[in-house]
Amino acid sequence: MSKGIIYILxxxxxxxxxxxxxxxxxxxxxxxxxxIFRKTLIREGVERKMAKKxxxxxxxxxxxxxxxxxH
Amino acid sequence: xSEKNEKKKSSAEDEDVREFKEVMxxxxxxxxxxxxxxxxxxxxxxxxxEFGKQVANFYKSMVDVGMDKExxxxxxxxxxxxxxxxxxxxxxxxxxxxxxxxxxxVDSEKISSTIKNKVNDELKRETGExxx
Numbered sequence: 001m002s003k004g005i006i007y008i009l010x011x012x013x014x015x016x017x018x019x020x021x022x023x024x025x026x027x028x029x030x031x032x033x034x035x036i037f038r039k040t041l042i043r044e045g046v047e048r049k050m051a052k053k054x055x056x057x058x059x060x061x062x063x064x065x066x067x068x069x070x071h
Numbered sequence: 072x073s074e075k076n077e078k079k080k081s082s083a084e085d086e087d088v089r090e091f092k093e094v095m096x097x098x099x100x101x102x103x104x105x106x107x108x109x110x111x112x113x114x115x116x117x118x119x120x121e122f123g124k125q126v127a128n129f130y131k132s133m134v135d136v137g138m139d140k141e142x143x144x145x146x147x148x149x150x151x152x153x154x155x156x157x158x159x160x161x162x163x164x165x166x167x168x169x170x171x172x173x174x175x176x177v178d179s180e181k182i183s184s185t186i187k188n189k190v191n192d193e194l195k196r197e198t199g200e201x202x203x
Contacts, residue, residue, distance in 0.1 A: 007088060011095040015102075022103040026110045033114040040123025046130055050144065054126060057148050058155060061109070 023063055030060045126151055133186065136193045146185065 034055050041051035129150050133143040 007091055007095065011092075011099075015095065015098050018099055019102050019106075022106040026106050026114075029110045029114045032116070033119045036116050036119035037123045037126075040120050041127045041130075044124055044127030044131070046127050050130070050140070053144065054130070054147060054151065057151055061113075 027060075034058050034060075122155065125154065133189070136186075136189045137196075138189050142185075 037058060038051050038055035041054060042048055046054070126147060130143055130147045133146060134140060138146075
C-alpha cells in the first residue's frame with residue numbers, strides 16, 4: 001500500500017494545479033463573455049448604466065456546480 | 072507458504088497501484104477537457120454577441136412602447152433567465168430537476184400579457200391622438 005500512497009503524493013499536486021489553471025481560464029472566459037455582452041448591449045442602443053445592470057444578471061456557473069455537472 | 076502469500080500480496084498491491092495510476096491519469100486528462108468543453112460551448116464571444124443583441128432588442132422594444140424602464144428591466148431580466156444557457160444550466164443543477172425548472176418562476180404568460188397590454192395602450196393612445 002505504501003506504493004499507492006507515494007503515487008497519491010506524487011500525482012495530487014499535478015492534478016490540483018491542472019484543475020486550478022483550467023478553472024482560472026474558465027473564470028477569465030466567463031468574465032470576457034460578460035464584457036462582450038455588456039458592450040453589445042451598449043452598441044445596440046441600451047444605456048450604459050442599464051447595460052451594466054443587465055450584464056451583472058448573467059449567472060456564471062461556479063466550481064461546485066461545474067463539479068456537479070461532471071457527475 | 073509465507074513466500075507464496077507475500078507474492079500474492081505484492082501482485083495485488085501492484086494491481087491496485089496500476090488502477091490508481093489509471094484513475095489519476097484520467098483525472099489529469101479528463102477534468103480540464105470537460106472544463107474546456109463547457110467554456111467553449113457556453114462562453115464563446117459569438118454567443119455573447121448573439122445573446123446581447125437579443126436582450127438589447129427585447130429591452131428596446133419594451134422601452135419603445137412606453138414601458139417604465141424599471142419594469143422593462145425586470146421583464147428583460149426574466150427574458151435573460153429563460154434564454155441564458157449558463158443560467159439554465161445553473162438552475163437545473165441547483166434544483167436538480169429539469170421539470171422543476173420548466174414549471175419554475177419564468178412566467179411567459181405574464182410577460183406576454185404585460186407586453187400585449189402595453190402595446191394596446193400605446194396603440195389606443197396613438198389612435199386617440201390621430202382622431203383628435
